[in-house]
Amino acid sequence: MSFAIEPARIGSRVPPRLRIGDLLVAAGALRPIDVQRIVASQRLSSKRFGEIALEMKLITQAQLSSALAKQIGYPYVEYGRSQLAHSLAAAYEPFCAYAEALRTLRSQLLMRWFGREQRALAVTSTRRDATCSTVAANLAIVFAQLGESTLLIDGNLRDPQQHRLFGLGACNGLTDLVGERCEVEEALQIIEPFEKLTLIPSGATPPNPQELLSGSVFADLLEDLVQAFDVVIVDTPALLDFADAAIVSQRAGACLLSARRHITPTADLHRSKALLRPTGATLLGVVLNE
Numbered sequence: 614m615s616f617a618i619e620p621a622r623i624g625s626r627v628p629p630r631l632r633i634g635d636l637l638v639a640a641g642a643l644r645p646i647d648v649q650r651i652v653a654s655q656r657l658s659s660k661r662f663g664e665i666a667l668e669m670k671l672i673t674q675a676q677l678s679s680a681l682a683k684q685i686g687y688p689y690v691e692y693g694r695s696q697l698a699h700s701l702a703a704a705y706e707p708f709c710a711y712a713e714a715l716r717t718l719r720s721q722l723l724m725r726w727f728g729r730e731q732r733a734l735a736v737t738s739t740r741r742d743a744t745c746s747t748v749a750a751n752l753a754i755v756f757a758q759l760g761e762s763t764l765l766i767d768g769n770l771r772d773p774q775q776h777r778l779f780g781l782g783a784c785n786g787l788t789d790l791v792g793e794r795c796e797v798e799e800a801l802q803i804i805e806p807f808e809k810l811t812l813i814p815s816g817a818t819p820p821n822p823q824e825l826l827s828g829s830v831f832a833d834l835l836e837d838l839v840q841a842f843d844v845v846i847v848d849t850p851a852l853l854d855f856a857d858a859a860i861v862s863q864r865a866g867a868c869l870l871s872a873r874r875h876i877t878p879t880a881d882l883h884r885s886k887a888l889l890r891p892t893g894a895t896l897l898g899v900v901l902n903e
Contacts, residue, residue, distance in 0.1 A: 633662050636680040642672045678708045688758060688806045696780025700747045703754040704807070715755045718900065726867050726897055733835065733845040733865035735768070735894070737858040738872065739881035741851045744902045745871040746774035749848040752869075756844045757810035764842040766813045766835075768861050770822035771850040773815035779804055786816025790834055791825045797837075811842070822850075826860045835864050852885045862894035870899045 634651065637643040643651075643666070651665050658665070663677045682689055689707045690697055697704050703712045726734065736752065738745035746769065753765035766787060767775035776784070785800040790813070804810040819825055839845050847865055849858040862868040870885055882899060889896050 631684055633677075633680050633684055636683050637666070637672060637676065640676065640680060642676040642680070647671050675708075682707060688808070690806065698747075698778045698780070701750055701754060701778060703751040703758070707755075707758065712751075712755065715751050718752065719755050719759065722869075722897065726895070727844055731866060732839045732843060733847065733867070734897070735847045735849050735858065735862040735865040735868045737849045737852045737862070737868060737870060737885075739851060739853050739870065739877055739885050741772065741854055742871065742873065744873065745769075745851070746778065746848050748869075748871045748900055748902065749846055750775060750778045753810060753812075753844075753846045754807060756846075757804075757807045760809060761843040762809055762811075762841075763844045763846070764811045764813065764838055766838075766845065766847045767815040768826065768847040768849045768857070770815055770819055770825065770857065771855060773818065775812060775848060776814040779812055781812070781814055784814060784816075786814035787831075788816035788819050788825065790816070791828065791830050792819075793830065797834075823856055823860070826857050826864075832864055852888060853881060859888055859892050859894075862889060863892035865894065867895040867897050869897050872899050872901055874901045874903055 634643065634648040638645060638648060647666075651662055651669065651671070654665050654669070655662060663672075663681070666672045667674065667677060679689075687707065690704050692699065692705055695704070699705065702709055703715055706712060722734070736745060736749040750765065753763050756763040765775060767773050768787060770788065776786075779802070781802060784802060785795040787800070789795040790797060790800050800813050800816070802812045802814065804812055825831060835845070835847075845865070847861050849861045852858040852870070858868075868889055870882070872882060886896055
């Protein structure tokens with residue numbers, strides 16, 4: 614199976630950097646007269662525009678962070694202006710504590726796993742838990758925000774969630790690819806405004822998900838996709854409920870386990886670790902969610 618990725622344009626003109634004051638006015642956080650006051654004060658000090666605006670209590674830290682993100686081209690979305698689910702905090706609030714924790718996790722994964730030869734990761738949970746899909750989606754977003762070419766695959770063919778999280782309607786997906794009913798390009802969904810983030814949704818729910826994921830077509834597909842992207846994250850069903858997650862983990866080579874703080878039994882974590890051992894997949898760690 615082969616497919617083409619559109620090459621980057623070489624020599625394209627870089628747009629001029631927008632001033633922070635103009636961005637804050639455009640967002641409705643400041644009035645033009647406020648900008649004049651801040652600039653006048655700035656001439657008498659060595660402080661930055663944003664620092665002075667905060668000291669004068671004309672804007673909040675959240676408004677400043679949002680404007681700075683726009684200024685440097687850091688992709689994010691705004692509440693009420695996107696179809697993305699609000700649980701995708703990395704997309705809506707990239708500077709909140711949860712997003713910072715995701716970036717810390719991203720750094721650990723880059724140091725411990727992702728590299729030239731290792732680009733795929735399965736994300737699963739011990740038991741059926743919607744937070745697993747949310748973790749996978751948020752993790753994919755922070756990798757894309759870093760500038761890594763990131764592919765998120767909804768391999769949870771039992772209870773797919775990624776198309777809902779990203780506000781997609783009916784479209785081709787993984788089952789269509791594995792069933793050889795469409796080309797790879799037809800299943801790739803670019804997630805705006807995250808130009809580095811691509812999603813392959815689950816597609817139609819099949820009657821035989823384990824057989825589809827166990828076959829050579831999925832193995833070959835994943836191998837091809839790993840060569841085309843820097844990071845490939847596969848959302849999977851619960852590890853202790855279905856064999857699908859162990860199969861995908863073996864194909865990916867590594868697994869990240871999502872658990873609920875004070876809810877997930879320790880015994881389930883031990884059972885999950887034991888279940889993964891025969892697959893040869895590396896269990897990189899456990900992500901605790903509230």
